[in-house]
Amino acid sequence: MxxxxxxxxxxxxxxxxxxxxxxxxxxxxxxxxxxxxxxxxxxxxxxxxxxxxxxxxxxxxxxxxxxxxxxxxxxxxxxxxxxxxxxxxxxxxxxxxxxxxxxxxxxxxxxxxxxxxxLDDLYAKAATAALGPSGRVVPRLALWAPTARKVELALYGGRGRTVRRMRRDDETGVWSVRGSPSWMGREYTYLVTVYSPAAGEIVTNEVTDPYSLAVTADGVRSRLVSLDAAALKPPGWDRLVKPAAVPLHRASIYELHVRDFSASDASVPEARRGTYTAFRCDSAGMRELRALARDGLTHVHLLPVFDLATVPERRADRTEPEGGLAALPPDSERQQESVARTAATDSFNWGYDPLHYTVPEGSYATEPDRRIAEFRGMVAGLNRAGLRVVMDVVYNHTHSTGVLDPIVPGYYHRLLDDGTVATSTCCAGTAPEHTMMGRLVVDSIVTWARHYKIDGFRFDLMGHHPKANLLAVRHALDALTPDKDGVDGRSIILYGEGWDFGEVAGGARFEQATQAGLAGTGIGTFNDRLRDAVRGGGPFDADPRVQGFGSGLAGAPNGSPANGTPEQRRDRLAGYGDLIRIGLTGSLRDYVLPSGRKGSEVSYNGSPAGYAAGPDDVVTYVDAHDNETLYDALAYKLPRDTPMADRVRMQALSLAMAVLAQGAAFVHAGSERLRSKSLDRNSYDSGDWFNRLLWDCADGNGFGAGLPPKAGNEDRWPYARPLLADPALRPDCAAINACRARFGELLRIRASSPAFALGSAAEIRRRLSFPASAEGVIALHVDTAGLDPRWTSVTVVFNATPSACAQAMPESAGTVALHPVQAVSDDPVVRESAFDPATGTLTVPARTVAVFVRS
Missing domain, CATH: 2.60.40.1130 (Rab geranylgeranyltransferase alpha-subunit, insert domain)
Incomplete structure (x- = not known):
């Protein structure tokens, strides 16, 4: 106002x-x-x-x-x-x-x-001044607003609004007021009288607290609370025992959306579906998460769960799509039309539209005012299931300039040379290079770590942050100790999107937190190199049928002219092979491939394919919430007549390249179950319908839910329509359960040996090699002598071709056998993998990843 x-x-x-x-x-x-x-x-x-x-x-x-x-x-x-x-x-x-x-x-x-x-120069002392709400009994409130002419506190209660004067500290530009115990629990805002360049005059803005710890429904006002209050803690919160911590290079991460997890799960009571409380049910979803943890999964990564702007927090204020969508034809336009009509007011959004950075989202609570206790209950439920919790955080932009700018106009957002707000992040970009925005990032992260016991943070568009800001986050977390803070900050993992684009690209404004920029810091970045080589092409291809190593480029052409001539396909397959080999090393920049080239000397779209200094610098994946799911990508790329059993094998082989690589392994929730979003490549606002995560295989995998939403997908409808109409592309329980079983085996294999978590660049260079292999086959050999108590070596063969392959085994003493996990697999094909001691040759069936151990 x-x-x-x-x-x-x-x-x-x-x-x-x-x-x-x-x-x-x-x-x-x-x-x-x-x-x-x-x-x-x-x-x-x-x-x-x-x-x-x-x-x-x-x-x-x-x-x-x-x-x-x-x-x-x-x-x-x-x-x-x-x-x-x-x-x-x-x-x-x-x-x-x-x-x-x-x-x-x-x-x-x-x-x-x-x-x-x-402002940063004149008010440098503000960098260490107390800000936001504080005090367990007697509250104090402090707001940094150095350009304001006046700041007042508006307190709301049963008798309406009362206004309190705030005192300005001229050294820091901080306005503060101390209250009384009766203030606790009350709603409040700040009245900031300030010159506004946008208005061209002095205005009085009524704003919420950027350091809010609680807010009313839809973030209209801040609320004074103490996060130490017993009423805000679920039973046993102060005695919560966490699963054992692992370094980033040993982490296996499952990317999950809170609402997706249970919105379609009939085993969850209806009132709890789509909420934090579903993580405390004995539901199909929780049983599956516990099973994944037993297989070796270490972390659940939650898409944004801070207070976001685009979902009404009260259920009564939401409008959902009409029923009957399941009865419509699988290639119909009507499903997406129905979803689009209610998209602005339904229950779903990915949530990359921050309103308050340090408050849990209220639409995921059974009631908005229960958000804090129920969020903590979710963390406890996941921890008790054997999984640590990662938060997806979005400090690079806000939902609009109306969130922070009214407090200090022209400060919190990155401005272009002419003073307009940068929007390369999609929305109003923030400026963490400015002292107090950078401090807000650090303070918010520390609050989530200390008071919500979060075990890791994934930074959205991290390349729009200065490297110094991420290092400041790391330093602040490392200072947290169990005795002083109740958490071990050194065990908290950090990773994010190290993309280099926009007005900050190439270090135009500061040294960025990009893939190359963070090398050697232990802060991980997503490896798009291996992703594209496995899937084929890139996320923005006009023709989605461009094939990769895991999608038929090796011997199963789909007929698309986008794949080029046979010679071009072979050249691209060879290039993809090197990108994958580098990815399997943890994207090391100084690893020397069999070709004699270092990882940094291999090109990926003009940039070095190898950029990491060590395996803690990289997160390896083949799909995520962005772009099509892996199943949908393979639906486009594999030949149309590929049998479902072979689709499952290629899905498993593609996932194996992430799971068995050095560095953190990352998978989108449901990809182990062939999850589909009906070919939607950007489901951020596609409702529950296109984002269903189906735990009951009898409900399918989501494929054939109608043409994906017109916005962002219409240009691909000609490719999508015949696929969605094809019943052969809708997997049955046998296919879904087979893929889940293969993924579980991969997790157990990863956890079975230090071969897949060597821990340092030096050990990777010394122990990991790539024996010569046939076209469409990649062999990975790890010398584990003196490292693994059971085996002296581990060899992995990724055979992406439609034929069995023979692979020479590096010479060494000892008995070679199929990994014990695969030796008892219910997949009869992988059990055909064998070693011939007379010739020293491994035989691996078509479209199979086989792991051999030498004892």
């Missing part, structure tokens, strides 16, 4: 003040693309400078300034006249216009001014 006042007028009508092209980077320096011979100043209050003028003189940017602000390195530096230095602090609490004039004083150019740099 905003009310307005005035802040001075303009006398120059032609000046464009809708942009902010001048950058006030510290108390002494403004950077602006202007001619140095002109006269420059900062006019306070408007173009006329009716509230004062800060004179500027030409200078140059120092090396430190160029390093800190690389995108401004070519700008003209303008130095604040020392005689006007006393005006700086007050100037920032009103309108500031940069003005260039000729020698006669005629205005030549005028623009708004970007102020994050000077």
């Amino acid at each position: 905003t009310t307005a006042g005035t802040a001075g007028g303009d006398s120059i009508n032609h000046a464009d003040l809708s942009k902010a092209r001048a950058h006030w980077i510290d108390r002494d320096t403004v950077a602006w693309q202007v001619e140095p011979e002109h006269r420059h100043s900062l006019a306070l209050g408007g173009l006329d400078g009716d509230l004062g003028v800060i004179r500027l003189s030409p200078g140059s940017l120092s090396e430190e300034q160029r390093r800190k602000w690389p995108h401004l390195a070519g700008f003209q530096a303008l130095k604040v006249d020392p005689r006007d230095a006393g005006l700086v602090r007050e100037a920032l609490r009103g309108r500031v216009v940069a003005v260039a004039r000729d020698s006669e004083g005629t205005p030549l150019a005028a623009t708004g001014v970007q102020i994050p740099g000077v």
Whole structure:
């Protein structure tokens, strides 16, 4: 809510003040693309400078300034006249216009001014000031708002609203107030009176607390709580025993959406479906998670569970699609039409639209006000099932500029050179390179770790964060101890999307938390190289039938012209083979392949295929919530007449490349069960219908639920329609259960030997090799002598071809046998894998991954 006042007028009508092209980077320096011979100043209050003028003189940017602000390195530096230095602090609490004039004083150019740099300089002490709500009994509230002219606390209760004055600390720019015990449990907001560049005047914004620990339904107001209160803890919370921690390179991670988990599970009471409380039921889903944990799964990764903006938190406010969708034809457009009609108000969204970073989402609670205790109950339920919990966090953007910007206009969001908000992240991008936004990230993470016992964090679009910000998170977590904080922060894993794009690409603004940038830090990044080589092509192909190692490129062409000539297919298969080999090493940049090339010397779309310094730097996967599920990708890419049994084998083989690689293994929930989203490649707002996770195989796998939503998929409908209509592509229980069994075997094999978690680049280089293999076959050999108490070596053969293959076994003493897990597999095909001691040759059936051990 905003009310307005005035802040001075303009006398120059032609000046464009809708942009902010001048950058006030510290108390002494403004950077602006202007001619140095002109006269420059900062006019306070408007173009006329009716509230004062800060004179500027030409200078140059120092090396430190160029390093800190690389995108401004070519700008003209303008130095604040020392005689006007006393005006700086007050100037920032009103309108500031940069003005260039000729020698006669005629205005030549005028623009708004970007102020994050000077705020970080002037209010550096705010970096350690207490912020947000604190106090178990007597509450204290503190808000950083250095440019505000006034901040008041609005308290809500049974008698309406009361307003309390807040005191400003001039050194930090923090406004604070101390209350009484009666305030606990009450709703509150801040009334921030501040100059708004967007409005062009002083306004009063009523805002929630960016450090909120609790909020009312839909995040309308903050609520004062102590997270130590017994009422907010489920039974046994303070005595919760966690599963044993593992380093990232030993982690196996299952990516799961809270609502997907139980919304379609009839074994969960209806009132608890789609909520945190479903993780405390003895349901089909929980039984399956416990079984996966027994197989060797270590972590469940939850898609966003912080307070998000796009799902109504009260059930009564939601509208779901009409019933009867299951009765419609499998290739019909009507399902997606029905889902689209209610998408804005239904119960589903992935949740990458943050509202309050440090509050659990209320739509996943049985009632919004129960969110904290029920969220903790979910964590406890997963921990008791043998699984540690990872949160998907999204600090790179907010749902809109209305979340943070009204508090300190122009600060929390990354601005482009002209002052407009960067949106390369999809939405209003934040600026963690600014001290207080970066601090908000760290403080929020620490709160989730200490008070919700979260075991890991996955950072969305992590490449839009500075590397320094992620290292600050790591440092803050490492300082948490069981005695002091109730958690061992060193056991908390960190990973994320290290993509390099947008206005920050190539280090344009700072050293980024990208794949290459984080090498050697132990903070993992997703390996898209192996993903694309296994699946084939890339996520944005016009023709989705481009084949890869795991989708038929090796001997099962699908006839698409996108795959090229036979010679081109063979060349691409060879290239994919090297990408996969590098991926199996943990994407090591200095691993030398049999070809003699290092991982860093192999190209992936013009970038080094190998980028990691060690296996803790990488997360290996073949599918995730983004893009088509693995089953759907194979539906497009495998030849249409591929039997379901062979589809299962290729699904298992593709998953094996992630599970048996060095580094963290990551799988999208349901891929072990052939999960389909009916070919939807971006199901973020596709409702429960297209996002169903079906634990009962009699319900199918989700394929044939209708054409995927028109938005984002219509260009692929011509490819999708005949596939969805084909009943041969809808797996039965035998197929679903076979895939689940193969995945369980892979997890047990991964957990059975240190061969798949060697732990360091040096050990990987010393022990791991790739014996020569036939086209369409990759052989991986690990020398485990002195490392594994049972076996001296482990050899894996990935045969992606439609024919059995013979693979030479590296010479060594001892008996070679099929891995004991596969030796008793209910898959008769893998049991045909054999070793001939007379020739030293392994035989592996078609479309099979076989693991051999030497004792």
